[in-house]
Amino acid sequence: MIAYNKTLLENTFLVEEAIDLRKSGFIQNENLNSIKQQLTTLKTSRNIFVRAGFFLLGVLLYLSIIGLLFLIIMNSSSDFETIGFVVSIIGVAILELLCNQNFFRHGLDDAFIIGAQLSFYSTIVADSDSPMGAFISMIIIGLAFAIRYVNTLSFLIFLSGIVFLVSFLLIENTEISAILPFVLVTIAIGFYYIHQKFKDHQKLYLYEDLSEWFFIYTLFLGYVSVNYFVVRTLSEELLSADYSKTDMPFGWMFYILMFVVPLAYILYSLKTKNRTMLYIGGLTFALSIATFRYYHSVLPAEWALILSGLGIFAFVYFVIQKIKTNETGITFQHDRTNDTAMLNNIEAIIVNSQDIKHAEETQQSTMPFGGGGFSGGGAGGSF
Amino acid sequence: MDTTNRNVQKLLDKELLTKEQEVGIRNYFSQGIFSLRNELLFLMYLSVLLFTSGVGILIYKNIDTIGHSIILLLMLVLTAVCFFFSFKESKGFSKTDIDFENPVYNYLVLLAVILSCSFMGYIQFQYAVFGNYFEISIYISAFIALASAYYFNNKSALSIGITALVTSLGISLTPRTLINNDIYWNETLSYYGLILGLLIVLWSIYSKNIGLKKHFDLVLLTFALHLISICCIAGLINDIWVLFLFLMAGSSYFFYQKSFEIQAISIYIFTLLYGFIGFNIFIVRLLEHTDFEDFWELFIIILPVYFITSIVLFVKAIKNFNKKTNDSLQ
Numbered sequence: 001m002i003a004y005n006k007t008l009l010e011n012t013f014l015v016e017e018a019i020d021l022r023k024s025g026f027i028q029n030e031n032l033n034s035i036k037q038q039l040t041t042l043k044t045s046r047n048i049f050v051r052a053g054f055f056l057l058g059v060l061l062y063l064s065i066i067g068l069l070f071l072i073i074m075n076s077s078s079d080f081e082t083i084g085f086v087v088s089i090i091g092v093a094i095l096e097l098l099c100n101q102n103f104f105r106h107g108l109d110d111a112f113i114i115g116a117q118l119s120f121y122s123t124i125v126a127d128s129d130s131p132m133g134a135f136i137s138m139i140i141i142g143l144a145f146a147i148r149y150v151n152t153l154s155f156l157i158f159l160s161g162i163v164f165l166v167s168f169l170l171i172e173n174t175e176i177s178a179i180l181p182f183v184l185v186t187i188a189i190g191f192y193y194i195h196q197k198f199k200d201h202q203k204l205y206l207y208e209d210l211s212e213w214f215f216i217y218t219l220f221l222g223y224v225s226v227n228y229f230v231v232r233t234l235s236e237e238l239l240s241a242d243y244s245k246t247d248m249p250f251g252w253m254f255y256i257l258m259f260v261v262p263l264a265y266i267l268y269s270l271k272t273k274n275r276t277m278l279y280i281g282g283l284t285f286a287l288s289i290a291t292f293r294y295y296h297s298v299l300p301a302e303w304a305l306i307l308s309g310l311g312i313f314a315f316v317y318f319v320i321q322k323i324k325t326n327e328t329g330i331t332f333q334h335d336r337t338n339d340t341a342m343l344n345n346i347e348a349i350i351v352n353s354q355d356i357k358h359a360e361e362t363q364q365s366t367m368p369f370g371g372g373g374f375s376g377g378g379a380g381g382s383f
Numbered sequence: 384m385d386t387t388n389r390n391v392q393k394l395l396d397k398e399l400l401t402k403e404q405e406v407g408i409r410n411y412f413s414q415g416i417f418s419l420r421n422e423l424l425f426l427m428y429l430s431v432l433l434f435t436s437g438v439g440i441l442i443y444k445n446i447d448t449i450g451h452s453i454i455l456l457l458m459l460v461l462t463a464v465c466f467f468f469s470f471k472e473s474k475g476f477s478k479t480d481i482d483f484e485n486p487v488y489n490y491l492v493l494l495a496v497i498l499s500c501s502f503m504g505y506i507q508f509q510y511a512v513f514g515n516y517f518e519i520s521i522y523i524s525a526f527i528a529l530a531s532a533y534y535f536n537n538k539s540a541l542s543i544g545i546t547a548l549v550t551s552l553g554i555s556l557t558p559r560t561l562i563n564n565d566i567y568w569n570e571t572l573s574y575y576g577l578i579l580g581l582l583i584v585l586w587s588i589y590s591k592n593i594g595l596k597k598h599f600d601l602v603l604l605t606f607a608l609h610l611i612s613i614c615c616i617a618g619l620i621n622d623i624w625v626l627f628l629f630l631m632a633g634s635s636y637f638f639y640q641k642s643f644e645i646q647a648i649s650i651y652i653f654t655l656l657y658g659f660i661g662f663n664i665f666i667v668r669l670l671e672h673t674d675f676e677d678f679w680e681l682f683i684i685i686l687p688v689y690f691i692t693s694i695v696l697f698v699k700a701i702k703n704f705n706k707k708t709n710d711s712l713q
Binding site: 010013014017018020021026027031034035038039047049050053054056057060200205208270273275278282301302303304305306307308309310311312313315316317319320323327328329330331332333334335336338343344345347348349350351352 | 385386387389390391393394397399400404407408411414415416417418419420421422423424425426427428429430431432433434435436437438440441444485487493497538539541542543546601602605652687691694695697698701702705
C-alpha cells in the first residue's frame, strides 16, 4: 500500500525525532551522529529552501519530459481531451520511479505529486464542463495519493474535495442552500471526531504529519464556516441576496460565533497544551476583529491602535504576573523545545517595517502639501 | 506527546538511547510544562508596535489644533516614565548579553525609543527646531536608539538606530521599501551608503575584538550586507561599473566567509542572491559590448541550461552550508 520501504520510512521519522531531542538538549551531538549512522533513511530534504529548490527543478523536469514527448507523438489528429490524463499517467510513472529510489519529501517527488493531480483534475473539468467530476476525483485520487505516498498536501486535497462536493450539491440541487454554514460546521465537527478517534491509532503511526494537518484543516474549516464576512459574501455571491439595507438573517449569531470559536480554541488549547491550536486561536481571533471593523468603524484607526496596544500590554502583563512563579503546567520559564533567539532577531527586523516618522521623510512630504494639515484622513480601514 | 513517547521507546529498543536519557526525557514531559514565554513576549512586542503606530497617526492628524501640544507633552512624559523605569530596573551596562530580570522591560525600552524618535521627528517637522539642518534631529534619534541598544542590550533599538543613520543619508532602507522597490537613488547615495556600510562592518569587527556585545553581530551585518549590496548593484548599473564590480566581488567574498563564521543562513542566502544578481548584471554589461545579432540563437538555448544550473548550484550551496555549520542538525 505504501510506496516506500516501511523500515526506512520509520527510520526517517526516528531521525527527525532525534534531531528534535538534540535541539531541546536531551541528547548530545555524539548520540545524534551515532543514531544517524545506524539508521538508514530515505532521501529527504529537511531544509525548506533545499526542498523548494528541488521542487522547482522537479517542475522543470516534468515540463521538459512532457514537452519532449509531445514533440515526438503529437500530430494534428491527436485527441486533446485525453492529453491531460496521459500527462498524469507519465507523472505517476516517474513518481513511482522516484519512490523506488527512496525520494521522500525531497522536493522532486512533490513536483510530480502535485503536477500529476493538477493535470488530472483540470482535464476532468475541461472535459465535463462541471466541477462535480473534479470534486469526486479529488476525493478518490487525493486519498489514494495521501495513503500511498504519505503525502500531506494530497490529504488536504481529499478533505477539500469532500467539503467542495457537499457545498456544490447543496447549492445546485437543493432549496435549502442557506443552511450551508451549519452543514460546514457539522462537517468540521465530524472531522474533529474522526481525528480524535484515529490520531493515536497504532497502525497509523506513519501518518503522523497528515493527522496534524487534518487537525489544522478542521480548526480552520470550523472557524471559516462561521466567519461573518465569509458567510455574508458567500450568500451574496451564491444566493444573490442583497444585504445592503438589512442585516442578513442570523447575522447576529455569526457575529457572536465568530468570537466564541477562537476563544474556545484558545481556552481548549491551553487545557490540552496544544501549541498549534493556540496559534490558530490567536490568528482567527485577530481575523474576527478585522472582520468586525470591516463592517463597523466603531473607532478611528488611531484610537483603535492605541487602545488595543494598551489593552494587549495590560493583558500580557497581568498574565505574566499570574504565571511567573509556576514551575509546571503553564509557565513563563524558558522553553526547552522552542527557540527564543530566533524570535529576538525577527523582532529586530520587523520593527523597521513600521513607520517611525523620521524628520527627513516628513521634511520631503511638506513640500507637495504646502504645509497643509493632514486632516480628514477618515477612519474605516481595518488594520 | 504520544508520538514522542513512541519514538523514544523505539529508539530505546534499538539501543540508540541510554536508559538515563530516556528517563530524563520522560521526566521532562511528564511535568506537563507548557511555556508561553515566547508567545506572551511576542504579544507584548505587538502591543508596543500597535500603540506607537496609533500615537504616530494621532499626532499628525491633530496638527494645528489645540490638542496637539497636550499630546506632545503626554508623549514626552510617557517617554520619560519608560526610561525612568528601565533605568531603575536595569543592571547597568555590560559588554555581554545580559537581560532584565523581567523581560517585559525590554519592551518598555523599545516603547521609549520609538516614542522619542517620533518626538524628535515631529518637533522638527512642526517647529523646525534645527532649521534646515533636519539631519541633526535624525542624529539625535539615532544616538538615543543606539545608546539604549548598547546600555539596555536591546536588538530592536539597535535596528532602529541603524535605520535612522541610513535615513540621514537619504536612503530609506526598510523591508517595505525593499519589497516595493521604492528606493530613491542617485550616484552620490551609492558612495555614502558604501561608506556607512563599511563603517558598520568595521564597527562589528572592532566590537568583536574587544568583546563588546558580540550577539549584535547578526543585526549589524544584516544591515551592512543589504546596504553595501544594494549600493553596489546601483553602482553596477551606472557608468563606472568596473569599480563596483570589484567592490561587489570583495563584499560578497567577505559576507560569504562571515556567514560561515557566525552560522547565519539568512546572511548566506542573501549574499548568494545579491552575488547572483551582480553576476547577471555583469554578464549583461559584457553583452552590451558584443554584437548580439550573431549569437542570439545560442543564447536562447543556453538560457534554460543556465537557470537550471543556477538552481542546482544554489541547492548544493545550501546543503554545503548546512553540512559545515551544524552538521548533525540537518
